[in-house]
Amino acid sequence: MAENGVRQWRVTGAEAGQRLDNFLLRVMKGVPRSHIYKILRSGEVRVNKGRTRPHYHLTEGDILRLPPVRVAAPSDPAVLPAHLHHQLEAAILYEDDHLLVLDKPSGLAVHGGSGLSWGAIEALRQLRPDARELELAHRLDRDTSGCLILSKKRSALRALHEALREGRMEKRYLALAAGDWQGKTRSVHLALRKNTLQSGERMVRVDSVDGKAAHTHFLPLERFPGAVLLQADLDTGRTHQIRVHLQAIGHPVAGDEKYGDPAFNQRLRAWGLRRLFLHAALIAFRHPQDGRPLRIEAPLPAELRGVLARLRTESA
Incomplete structure (x- = not known):
């Protein structure tokens, strides 16, 4: 183990646009993710002499204070398992x-850590060493499948983040939800607040006072007795947004162990x-x-x- 002193780091144009937590994970190689978030919460990491949040996007010229940390001695990275290698290669929808x-x-987290050997980003860095x-340009929950964008250049990352912030990126989801849906399109505007429990688990709640604005539009595509297949279009990209908005209304x-209906989940598990x-x-x-x-x-x-095929059969 080696001890590093306090460092002052000026963010370059090539580094701008990254989230602060992702940047720290790269420059403090060997430091556990949990410790990165600990030094952010404690204020040991400063941006322009002030505290900031993990999701802050770096700007060229920012001055970072990086505290002393104990860094694990470098070792050879674990080799990506062959089955995951082939699975991810086959799952690439677009690349340039x-x-x-x-x-x-x-089931694949976007990041490793917290007992997970691999996340999508670590695996793809091995698949694309050049x-x-x-x-990551954005994130998906571990249990959510589908389209995940990664940038290969800092300029692309900045442009993608700008498109996300300005609402110039369309994101559409499919969700099976419990209950008999009334009417057609429904727009949900409920502010959300993210909390971290003592166990480290993240929970999101509707909070009209301290929450951040969150907007989702739902369109029923197919109705079944006690269930509905929905299209969900996002205007914002809050953590667990679709899941919490649907729980709130x-x-x-279906299958949501955190915000779901246990009886509905048991029925579909069968x-x-x-x-x-x-x-x-x-x-x-x-x-x-x-x-x-x-x-x-x-x-x-x-x-x-x-x-869905089983639901159609049962409702025929």
């Missing part, structure tokens, strides 16, 4: 020199549902390099198609 779109499998600036997502029925089916945006429109779709996974 600037970005990559993955059809992320349910893409030295590979970064009485239609929790029909083969072993995961969250939430899938990022489509993402559309302009290419960060030349501005051409991209529209990328991820097909509904076989296990989710099977549940």
Whole structure:
């Protein structure tokens, strides 16, 4: 183990646009993710002499104070398991020199850590060792499948983040929800607040006072007795947004162990549902390099198609 002293780091143009937590994970190699968040919470990391949040996006010229940390001695990285290698290669929906779109499998976190050997970003960095600036452009819950964008260049990352902030990126999901849906399209505008429990588990609640604005539009695509297949379009991208909004209006997502309905989940588990029925089916945006429109779709996974087939049979 080696002890490093306090460092002052000026953010360059090439580094701008990254989230602070992701940047720290790269420059403090060997430091556990949990410790990164600990020194952020305690204020040991400063940006322009002030505290800031993990999701702050760095700007060129920012001055970072990086505290002394004990860094694990370098070791050879674990080799990506062959089955995951082949699974992820087959799941790449789009790729060029600037970005990559993955059809992320349910159960694969976007980041490793917290007992997980691999996340999507660590795995793809092994699959694409020449893409030295590979970064997540956004996130998906571990149990959600579907379209996940990664940038290969800092310039692409900045452009994608700007598109997200300005609402110029279309994100469409498919969700199976409990209950008998009344009417047609429904827009939900409920502010959300993220909390971390003592166990470290993240929970999100509707909070009209301290929450952040969150907007979701739901369109029923297919109705069944006691269930509905919904299309969800996001205006904002808050943590667990679709899941908490549907819980709040009485239609929790199927297979949701955190915010769901246990009786509904048990019913569908008997029909083969072993995961969250939430899938990022489509993402559309302009290419960060030349501005051409991209529209990328991820097909509904076989296990989710099977549940729908069973519902159709039962309701026929």
